[in-house]
Amino acid sequence: MNADSTSPRSDAISAPADAPFGTLPLSPAVLANLQRLGYERMTPIQAASLPLALAGRDLVAQAKTGSGKTAAFALPLLARLDARSFAVQALVLCPTRELAEQVTQEIRRLARAEDNIKVLTLCGGATMRPQVASLAHGAHVVVGTPGRIMDHLARESLSLAALNTLVLDEADRMLDMGFADDIGYVVNRCPSDRQTLLFSATYPPGVIGMAKRFMRNPAEVKLAERH
Numbered sequence: 001m002n003a004d005s006t007s008p009r010s011d012a013i014s015a016p017a018d019a020p021f022g023t024l025p026l027s028p029a030v031l032a033n034l035q036r037l038g039y040e041r042m043t044p045i046q047a048a049s050l051p052l053a054l055a056g057r058d059l060v061a062q063a064k065t066g067s068g069k070t071a072a073f074a075l076p077l078l079a080r081l082d083a084r085s086f087a088v089q090a091l092v093l094c095p096t097r098e099l100a101e102q103v104t105q106e107i108r109r110l111a112r113a114e115d116n117i118k119v120l121t122l123c124g125g126a127t128m129r130p131q132v133a134s135l136a137h138g139a140h141v142v143v144g145t146p147g148r149i150m151d152h153l154a155r156e157s158l159s160l161a162a163l164n165t166l167v168l169d170e171a172d173r174m175l176d177m178g179f180a181d182d183i184g185y186v187v188n189r190c191p192s193d194r195q196t197l198l199f200s201a202t203y204p205p206g207v208i209g210m211a212k213r214f215m216r217n218p219a220e221v222k223l224a225e226r227h
């Protein structure tokens with residue numbers, strides 16, 4: 001069938017699915033690291049997302065679990081980091097501690113090509129004080145749950161003044177878990193001159209509303225249940 005919902009929008013088809021990572025504007029060190037990790041070809045969501053995200057576009061990307069969405073936002077945010085500046089330049093919001101830890105691990109694996117990138121996980125349930133101490137030492141990337149990120153912003157242990165990339169991962173689950181207000185609080189404290197990347201397994205009205213409120217003319221990349 002030829003339904004629009006089964007293929008990315010025309011403005012999103014920038015690389016064929018299964019294209020090698022070498023077709024992207026990534027440094028030789030990053031490409032070598034991907035090869036070391038066994039990432040030879042892009043998954044369909046990566047092929048559709050990465051050219052747009054690396055070019056700085058805001059992006060709404062929908063694809064099922066296990067399709068490789070983490071690298072689709074991690075590579076663009078890492079490409080933009082200034083390792084010499086120990087200010088938080090990228091923030092990834094996730095629905096749960098478990099997911100935040102998985103995302104942190106994947107970003108660290110992908111960041112191995114770069115110089116000493118510090119990725120910090122900030123989730124609820126853990127005591128505040130060690131997190132505050134870690135933040136005081138500086139981090140390039142923060143991954144966390146909306147409520148705890150909000151708490152750190154409120155007590156000013158976290159500043160997003162130098163942020164250039166905001167990622168809303170598993171946006172549908174974050175809304176299901178009642179994080180809409182917390183997300184709004186956090187987004188309102190991000191610089192307006194930023195890239196916003198939203199990833200979701202489904203695309204319900206609440207997620208569409210978030211994209212409209214928080215993003216600048218986002219490209220939409222939707223992949224069906226097939227690979």
Ligand code: ADP
Nearest residue numbers: 039040041042043064065066067068069070071
């Ligand atoms: P999602 O967020 O869509 O659920 P993940 O980003 O967690 O998916 O990726 C699922 C798994 O696939 C991870 O183990 C990841 O390391 C692996 N992976 C991602 N991209 C590639 C790739 N291009 N080639 C090989 N493995 C990949």
Ligand code: MG
Nearest residue numbers: 066069070169
């Ligand atoms: Mg994921």
